[in-house]
Amino acid sequence: MVDSIVGPVRDAWTALQGHLFFLPPFPSRLDTLALLSLLLVTGLLVAEWLRAHWGWPRVLGYVVAGSVFGPPVFGWINADILVQIRPVADAAHGLLLLEAGRRLDLRWLVKNRDLLRGNVSDIVLSFLAIYFFSYLVVGLPPAWAAATAAVTMASAPAVVLLIIEESRAQGQVTERVILYSSLSAAAAFVVFVVVLGIVHAQQSNNWANTLIHPLWAGGGAYLIGWLISRLALLIAGRLPKRSLAQVFVLVAMALLAVGIARMLAVPVFLTLFLMGVILSLRDEAKVLSYTSLPEGHWMLAIILFVVVGASLPWRDFTWLTGLHALGLLLVRALAKLISLALSGGSLPLGKRLLVGVGIQPLSATAVFMAFEIARLYPEIGASALALAFFAAAIMELAGPVLCRFALNRAGETATEKVAPGGVI
Amino acid sequence: MSDALEFTQSEPLTLGVELELQLLTTRDFDLTRGASDLLRAMDYDGRNGDIKLEITESMIEINTLARASVDDIADDLDSLRGVLVEQCARNNITVCGGGTHPFHSWPERRISPGERYEQTYARYGYLAKQFTVFGQHIHIGCATADDAVWLTQALGPYVPFFIALSASSPYVDGVDTYFQSARLNAVSAFPLSGQCPVLADWNDFLAHYEFLRDCGIVASIKDLYWDIRPKPEYGTVEIRVCDTPLSIVPAAALAALAQCLARKLLRERPVFHPGRALQVARYNKFQACRYGFDAQISCPEKRRQEGLRESLASLLDVLGEEAKALGCQRWLDVLRRSLFSGMSDADWLRSRLTVHQNLHDVVRDSMDRFRELRHPAT
Numbered sequence: 001m002v003d004s005i006v007g008p009v010r011d012a013w014t015a016l017q018g019h020l021f022f023l024p025p026f027p028s029r030l031d032t033l034a035l036l037s038l039l040l041v042t043g044l045l046v047a048e049w050l051r052a053h054w055g056w057p058r059v060l061g062y063v064v065a066g067s068v069f070g071p072p073v074f075g076w077i078n079a080d081i082l083v084q085i086r087p088v089a090d091a092a093h094g095l096l097l098l099e100a101g102r103r104l105d106l107r108w109l110v111k112n113r114d115l116l117r118g119n120v121s122d123i124v125l126s127f128l129a130i131y132f133f134s135y136l137v138v139g140l141p142p143a144w145a146a147a148t149a150a151v152t153m154a155s156a157p158a159v160v161l162l163i164i165e166e167s168r169a170q171g172q173v174t175e176r177v178i179l180y181s182s183l184s185a186a187a188a189f190v191v192f193v194v195v196l197g198i199v200h201a202q203q204s205n206n207w208a209n210t211l212i213h214p215l216w217a218g219g220g221a222y223l224i225g226w227l228i229s230r231l232a233l234l235i236a237g238r239l240p241k242r243s244l245a246q247v248f249v250l251v252a253m254a255l256l257a258v259g260i261a262r263m264l265a266v267p268v269f270l271t272l273f274l275m276g277v278i279l280s281l282r283d284e285a286k287v288l289s290y291t292s293l294p295e296g297h298w299m300l301a302i303i304l305f306v307v308v309g310a311s312l313p314w315r316d317f318t319w320l321t322g323l324h325a326l327g328l329l330l331v332r333a334l335a336k337l338i339s340l341a342l343s344g345g346s347l348p349l350g351k352r353l354l355v356g357v358g359i360q361p362l363s364a365t366a367v368f369m370a371f372e373i374a375r376l377y378p379e380i381g382a383s384a385l386a387l388a389f390f391a392a393a394i395m396e397l398a399g400p401v402l403c404r405f406a407l408n409r410a411g412e413t414a415t416e417k418v419a420p421g422g423v424i
Numbered sequence: 425m426s427d428a429l430e431f432t433q434s435e436p437l438t439l440g441v442e443l444e445l446q447l448l449t450t451r452d453f454d455l456t457r458g459a460s461d462l463l464r465a466m467d468y469d470g471r472n473g474d475i476k477l478e479i480t481e482s483m484i485e486i487n488t489l490a491r492a493s494v495d496d497i498a499d500d501l502d503s504l505r506g507v508l509v510e511q512c513a514r515n516n517i518t519v520c521g522g523g524t525h526p527f528h529s530w531p532e533r534r535i536s537p538g539e540r541y542e543q544t545y546a547r548y549g550y551l552a553k554q555f556t557v558f559g560q561h562i563h564i565g566c567a568t569a570d571d572a573v574w575l576t577q578a579l580g581p582y583v584p585f586f587i588a589l590s591a592s593s594p595y596v597d598g599v600d601t602y603f604q605s606a607r608l609n610a611v612s613a614f615p616l617s618g619q620c621p622v623l624a625d626w627n628d629f630l631a632h633y634e635f636l637r638d639c640g641i642v643a644s645i646k647d648l649y650w651d652i653r654p655k656p657e658y659g660t661v662e663i664r665v666c667d668t669p670l671s672i673v674p675a676a677a678l679a680a681l682a683q684c685l686a687r688k689l690l691r692e693r694p695v696f697h698p699g700r701a702l703q704v705a706r707y708n709k710f711q712a713c714r715y716g717f718d719a720q721i722s723c724p725e726k727r728r729q730e731g732l733r734e735s736l737a738s739l740l741d742v743l744g745e746e747a748k749a750l751g752c753q754r755w756l757d758v759l760r761r762s763l764f765s766g767m768s769d770a771d772w773l774r775s776r777l778t779v780h781q782n783l784h785d786v787v788r789d790s791m792d793r794f795r796e797l798r799h800p801a802t
Binding site for chain 2: 103105108111112168170171172175240241242286289290346347348351411412414
């Protein structure tokens with residue numbers, strides 16, 4: 001359909017080029033900026049419409065927009081466009097994970113040991129439940145079952161943060177949802193790096209790579225995160241707290257970390273998350289603690305989730321894989337709820353279970369991690385990780401709804417309607 | 425219906441203190457929603473008083489038991505503070521004093537669960553959220569209802585002293601209000617705030633209360649937001665004009681001032697003209713809120729103005745005998761030091777802003793100050 005419209009225009013343009021010297025060749029593809037603006041507006045309109053008419057969380061609207069306009073339905077966002085737009089999605093994802101890392105307060109675990117127990121059991125139980133389900137029920141080989149567990153065990157800090165911002169949630173369930181999702185994401189990053197080594201070992205006999213690649217990915221991310229966070233604190237310390245200049249420094253340093261991580265083939269999400277955690281832990285003088293990312297970074301989040309939506313492999317859907325994915329999500333949900341139920345702590349059982357519901361999202365991080373493995377092992381990665389992809393795809397839709405339900409049910413979201421306007 | 429308001433007799437000059445405190449995030453020291461979760465999880469046996477919800481979820485109130493001495497009040501406050509600090513740590517929030525939060529956004533406040541709070545919100549709308557301000561209330565025990573009504577009015581002229589000594593709310597909405605205590609401006613928006621009218625005795629108070637109730641203006645004694653009011657259910661007079669100080673020591677010291685003053689007034693029963701006092705009360709209150717120790721107070725008996733600082737210094741001297749009898753001299757010394765140094769809590773907050781150049785760090789310092797040791801310097 002696109003060709004039938006563009007074809008005659010292209011012909012006319014080419015004909016004119018003989019007469020008008022200043023005309024460039026007919027553009028073979030959309031300029032990146034134009035593409036970004038189209039994705040932004042499309043995602044925004046779909047999300048606002050779904051929110052206004054059906055009350056859906058906006059992030060869900062972005063994903064739906066990506067899925068509808070991506071390869072599964074209309075195909076307007078094709079594989080080339082996804083490659084072209086990927087750096088922006090990486091940056092958006094990185095900024096959201098930086099924020100998640102900055103909000104992660106590890107000192108809380110020392111003050112409240114019940115939380116430590118709860119988090120450890122969430123991580124261990126989720127991994128084991130998914131691993132055994134993938135291995136015993138689905139029949140994946142052990143290494144790929146481990147890879148599936150690594151990719152899907154964690155919650156999605158980016159989705160959680162967007163839902164919390166959107167619903168202006170405040171309170172203990174909210175804080176714990178952030179803590180649990182950030183920590184499980186951190187654990188998933190570590191497990192993922194280890195699993196990468198195992199997969200290497202299975203796919204080749206190159207043991208040097210098997211050992212060095214996880215170290216490169218994990219150690220590199222930590223080193224870049226550490227260096228850039230120190231640099232950020234050093235520069236920001238010379239500027240007034242909460243000043244616009246500090247905001248620029250924070251964003252610039254985050255983008256620098258994204259750039260270096262991409263240059264060195266180190267996972268961007270892990271690098272930015274660690275940078276956030278180090279900023280939170282090492283900023284004793286509260287140099288950057290009061291400085292927030294600009295509202296505009298949510299604009300990047302729209303692009304991120306449109307891209308995630310367009311990346312979901314809906315075309316490869318089979319009923320069996322779908323059923324397996326539902327089973328995986330069920331055991332994952334049970335593992336998280338049981339961990340929360342048994343963890344005790346300074347919240348009543350009902351609210352702990354709501355935390356368990358609130359951390360169900362599984363999203364961009366999982367999809368990108370799965371892509372990472374699929375990229376490294378194109379022959380088998382995509383098919384072996386179909387289960388993880390579908391679980392992520394289902395939760396891409398259900399996760400935001402569950403998270404918002406939990407925060408609403410806990411009475412922590414703002415009840416008053418605010419005047420329309422703004423993205424969030 | 426007058427039987428609904430029975431005055432419970434209490435031991436004269438016993439004290440009780442209520443402090444409304446701020447619940448903050450540890451991330452940026454803004455107010456946060458946390459009170460009901462905190463209370464639900466609290467493992468506390470009530471040995472030193474009570475910990476309660478307030479109108480919004482970012483506030484929490486500690487109440488001491490009724491005590492005969494200021495030392496015991498200080499012990500209660502210290503213990504309640506310890507419980508609160510520990511419980512807050514488990515929820516990764518923190519607590520501090522001060523009459524206002526310097527930069528919170530009032531529309532973000534959440535009304536606490538409970539029928540009373542919901543009714544208040546329904547009745548007063550946004551005022552209820554703006555009422556996220558933090559005060560200290562001091563109860564003084566009275567032997568009879570008539571004593572309580574008399575003392576309520578006799579304490580009226582001393583309101584500016586309590587305001588100036590406790591002032592700790594110079595910042596609202598992120599700006600310096602130029603007031604030492606801006607908290608009371610939020611209170612004065614309520615229709616039943618202000619001063620108690622001229623009342624002859626308890627029966628007169630009952631008649632006034634029933635009149636307001638029959639006119640549909642009040643439903644309970646809690647609807648009277650007077651600066652000082654009788655509290656029949658406790659058998660006390662309640663002084664409600666103080667900002668919550670930044671630490672426990674001045675809170676106990678203000679209770680000492682109230683106790684000494686009440687003792688002197690009840691013992692000497694000076695002749696005074698409540699009607700005249702009422703005419704200058706609003707002006708004097710404004711002066712104390714705006715200028716603190718530098719206020720100029722109108723004196724209706726002498727028909728002239730006097731400096732608050734000098735009048736307060738004289739009063740503290742005059743109360744020396746009462747303090748000796750009640751065993752609370754060292755607590756009055758705390759107030760004397762504050763007066764002579766000229767450094768109220770409001771001034772201290774401003775000095776911290778000069779150092780930090782941002783209000784987040786000012787609140788952080790307030791949080792640290794709230795954890796100070798309780799005993800006054802000897």
